[in-house]
Amino acid sequence: MSARPDLPPVRQPVTQELIDRYAELSGDHNPLHVDPDYAAGTPFGSTIAHGPIALQTFFVAATRASGAETLPPGSKVSVTYRSPVRPGDEITCVAVDAGEEASGDEVRAECRTGDGTVVVSIAARIPGSPSQRSKR
Amino acid sequence: MDTDPTPETPLLSNVAFDDLEVGRRYGPYTERVGARLADSLRERIGEPSSGTVAPPAVFPVLFLKALRRAMGGIPSGSILAKQELEFYAPVRVDSDVEVSAWVGEKYVRRDRPYAVIEFDVRRDDGELALTGRKVIVWPEAER
Numbered sequence: 001m002s003a004r005p006d007l008p009p010v011r012q013p014v015t016q017e018l019i020d021r022y023a024e025l026s027g028d029h030n031p032l033h034v035d036p037d038y039a040a041g042t043p044f045g046s047t048i049a050h051g052p053i054a055l056q057t058f059f060v061a062a063t064r065a066s067g068a069e070t071l072p073p074g075s076k077v078s079v080t081y082r083s084p085v086r087p088g089d090e091i092t093c094v095a096v097d098a099g100e101e102a103s104g105d106e107v108r109a110e111c112r113t114g115d116g117t118v119v120v121s122i123a124a125r126i127p128g129s130p131s132q133r134s135k136r
Numbered sequence: 137m138d139t140d141p142t143p144e145t146p147l148l149s150n151v152a153f154d155d156l157e158v159g160r161r162y163g164p165y166t167e168r169v170g171a172r173l174a175d176s177l178r179e180r181i182g183e184p185s186s187g188t189v190a191p192p193a194v195f196p197v198l199f200l201k202a203l204r205r206a207m208g209g210i211p212s213g214s215i216l217a218k219q220e221l222e223f224y225a226p227v228r229v230d231s232d233v234e235v236s237a238w239v240g241e242k243y244v245r246r247d248r249p250y251a252v253i254e255f256d257v258r259r260d261d262g263e264l265a266l267t268g269r270k271v272i273v274w275p276e277a278e279r
Contacts, residue, residue: 012180025176026200028210029147042213051216052196056181059192069178069189075223077192081216 007061007095007109012053016087019049026050048084054111054120055079057093062107062126077124089113149209153249153274156239162206164234164258167198174229190227195266199255202235203270206253213275217250221268227259234258240269249274 016036023029031038032048039047062071071077085091091111098108105127111120169190177193178185196219204210227233234257241252251274257266 010180018181022181025173026197027145027147027204028200030210030212030214031148032213032215051219052193053181055196056177056193059177060179063178063191069187069191070226071192071223073224073226075221077221077223079219079221081218 006065007058007093007107008064010057010061010064010093012057012091014049014053014085014087014089014091016047019047019053019087022050022053026052044084044086046086048086049089051079051081051120054081054085054091055122057091057111058109058120058122058124061093061109062124066126066128072127074127075125077122080121081119082121083113083117083119085113085119089119091119145204146209147204148212149207150275151207151211153242153251153276156242156251156274158239158242161236161238163202163236165202165205165236166232166234167201168232169194169198169227169229171229173197188229190229192221192223194227195221195257195268198233198235198257199237199253199268199270202237202255203253206237211272211275215273216270217273218271219268221266223266225259225263225265227257227265232260233265234260242274249276 019033023034028050033050036047093109093111096108096110098106105125107124107126109122110118112118174190174194175184175186178187178191235255237253237255239251240254243250251272252269253272254269256264259265
């Protein structure tokens with residue numbers, strides 16, 4: 001048995017305007033995010049989005065799936081940022097197989113760009129999450 | 137466009153990795169979880185939606201605000217590598233929370249300096265709402 005919860009599709013187009021908006025909202029004006037001239041001189045070669053912008057697709061999908069405004073008490077979300085997200089990317093969050101040992105509350109998901117690059121990996125425990133169990 | 141949430145704090149800082157003191161605590165800082173912030177992060181960014189409880193995406197923002205206050209600005213050139221969030225209690229929209237942060241750990245791996253910044257968020261009734269930790273690739277000191 002493997003657990004693979006249903007997550008509704010959520011797509012987030014990323015633009016420099018959106019990154020600037022998040023910078024204003026959070027107060028994080030790191031020049032890697034908001035200064036194209038500075039970012040051009042770094043190994044990234046361009047501005048990159050704040051990490052939580054990509055993660056937003058997971059949060060929206062998870063709350064939509066549960067029908068709640070936030071995650072329930074007892075939830076734990078572990079996130080690994082794997083690749084930068086750049087202006088022009090579109091992020092999609094998809095559920096992935098949680099593995100043989102996973103309980104019904106465990107959720108694995110990935111945020112991917114349009115070319116399939118995994119930019120964020122998520123391992124979460126969300127009590128009461130609607131899971132879909134499939135036989136191998 | 138939203139206004140800067142922490143206008144009294146510089147935008148950027150150059151706190152050196154060597155100057156980070158493991159165990160040092162910062163805050164608590166009082167932050168308002170207002171409707172504008174919560175509604176901006178309830179759905180896709182750029183598509184505000186109203187509600188009465190802070191959505192999960194509010195907490196990374198509260199962390200960034202606390203980090204900026206703790207470090208005297210966002211460390212310029214820093215990169216978020218990992219994060220963990222544990223949810224304990226919902227936070228009402230239009231309420232205050234207190235955010236504390238501390239340096240949990242720091243290490244160098246493959247010649248890259250990493251700082252682990254831990255934080256917690258308490259509601260205005262004192263109840264723990266969330267704990268979190270972020271692993272940040274700390275910027276190299278300017279030579």
